[in-house]
Amino acid sequence: MGRFVSPSIEHFDRLRQPLTEGERMVFDLFNETLAPEWEIYIQPHLNGLRPDFVLMNPAVGIAVFEVKDWNLDAMRYWVQERPGRAPRLYACDGRKEFSVQNQNPVEKIYRYKQEIHELYCPRLDGKAGFATITAGIIFPFANTAAVHELLRPCLDYRGMLGWPQYNPVSGAEAIAENKVNLVFPESRRSTSRFMSDEQADDMRNWLIEPDFSATQRKPIELDTTQRSYVTSRTQSGYRRIKGPAGSGKSLILGARAAQLLGEGKEVLVVTFNITLLHYLMDVAVRWPNSKGRTRQGVTWLNFHAWCKRVCLDSDHEKEYLDLWRGAEEERRDEDNVLRFRLPALVGSCIDSDADEMVQRYDAVLVDEGQDFLPSWWNVLRKVCRDGGEMLLVADATQDVYGTAHSWTDEAMTGAGFPGGRWAELQTCYRLPPSALKVARDFASQYLPPDTVDLPNGPQGELDLYPCALRWVQTSPVRAVEICLEEILQMAPRATDAILAIPDITFLTGSQKMGASVVNALGSKGVNAVHTYSADKKESRRRKMGFYMGDARVKATTLHSFKGWESRAIVIFVGEKTGGQTLALIYAGLTRLKRHEEGSFLTVVSCAGDLVEFGRSWDTYEER
Structure with a gap:
């Protein structure tokens, strides 16, 4: 033996x-x-x-x-x-x-x-x-x-x-x-x-x-179309790629960053979510041309952190601080600063930067572009050198901030893209087939048809990826208790496979609910790396330290896990379901990663509107 x-x-x-x-x-x-x-x-x-x-x-x-x-x-x-x-x-x-x-x-x-x-x-x-x-x-x-x-x-x-x-x-x-x-x-x-x-x-x-540790040793696998986007550029240098969840958009972007670094280019990668940067860095280092230098050689920033850096580098710290005076006490004012006033200030800083104190780049790559406003993209264009490259990847189906509708044809023209269609990815390689069907059904039933881009599996693919789909309907009073039980029981239920505890990820749209579940796990001696905090600075600090290579159970918001993937996920859905909440749920469902030894997805739901959908799952319980 x-x-x-x-x-x-x-x-x-x-x-x-x-x-x-x-x-x-x-x-x-x-x-x-x-x-x-x-x-x-x-x-x-x-x-x-x-x-x-x-x-x-x-x-x-x-x-x-x-x-x-x-x-x-x-x-x-x-x-x-x-x-x-x-x-x-x-x-x-x-x-x-x-x-x-x-x-x-x-x-x-x-x-x-x-x-x-x-x-x-x-x-x-x-x-x-x-x-x-x-x-x-x-x-x-x-x-x-x-x-x-x-x-x-x-x-x-x-x-x-x-x-x-x-x-x-x-x-x-x-x-x-x-x-x-x-x-x-x-x-x-x-x-x-x-x-x-x-x-x-x-x-x-x-x-x-854990699966995430083993994955980090494997080179990125791309199909012919995906690889062509990594190893080439358009004549104008501008490229926009759209595709459903799991179609490889982030893989292409991370690999392209590594490819350009290997060619001696200075590269800026920008996201909206802080946590997504860690995933992209892990992707980039797996590209053969990376030479292990991508974490240091590429600049990885979320958009608003980049905005702050530009203000400080161009000696506009006072103007940056003035934007925030009183804004943090009033949510509406804070949103106005983040969406409009700060990007406008950054644009003016770059325009007046005659001494080029602000860093310029040979390439600027933007992931989860549906979370960006066109005006943000146009500000980023200002730091791309002449003859440089701009890449935008997006999936409007995951429009969790309500910004995807801003990308009209007119806005695209004004964003530097010549006429013509998006480059499209259509095949989803992430989801196991049974979870792919669930995601398609959810999007068809609950998301606006004008933004839906349904994922399709590889043509003629055999279902070689076992998947345990479980829906538990419960009340708000028992929600924390049930989430705890489902997390703790996920590995023991995987009787036909060994599921590593650190592969288990808990997702919810609520900071308060997330913190309660993490505390409940702690009372059982189970440690979690998480991003939940009522204090914004502390939450940001936690997001900067959130990565799948951590040795603990993972717990974060549905917003922060967008773009990521995991073999084992427990999602909590609250009572209220609106347009952006439904888009968030869809994003969560599509985070599941296929695995030869099985994938595991459990939804704990208090939403009465989703009961009939839950009844269609392999396992449905009311508790």
């Missing part, structure tokens, strides 16, 4: 965080000496924690290891004991002393063991279940006796000295001599009465590499 390794060995040279020399030595030891029933997980996503290795044997138990490549002779290390508190680990490099407590391996394995027992394997039998969990420390380049001497106070404080078989500490000798029994004494067991297949299933959902 072959051993299960996640990520697989052939992908080791493409890990986002490459294995250190010591970690590779430890992996080789485990892989060469452990029984094949032991599964090996490298840097798994554990609810925000990232241990170096987790080993699991469904018949025996679980082991978590922290590996330190430290040379104890290169720096002086010592431990300072503190009465009633955890000892602190310090180091000195010969010039200054500093704390390395945040890297203390004893504290790390103590936390890993506690959380594995309490959260990841809830069916383990009380304190006795601790015997199934080994928490070890490995120093591949340090003498074992020296490591023990250094860490003894820390191990003593955490009660680990009395149970060395469950808390092994090993050094260079064990690794050099290939003695896995010293590194992992419990590996000699063949059975444990405390471990079972069910407990192993509980754990695998936390250990398996």
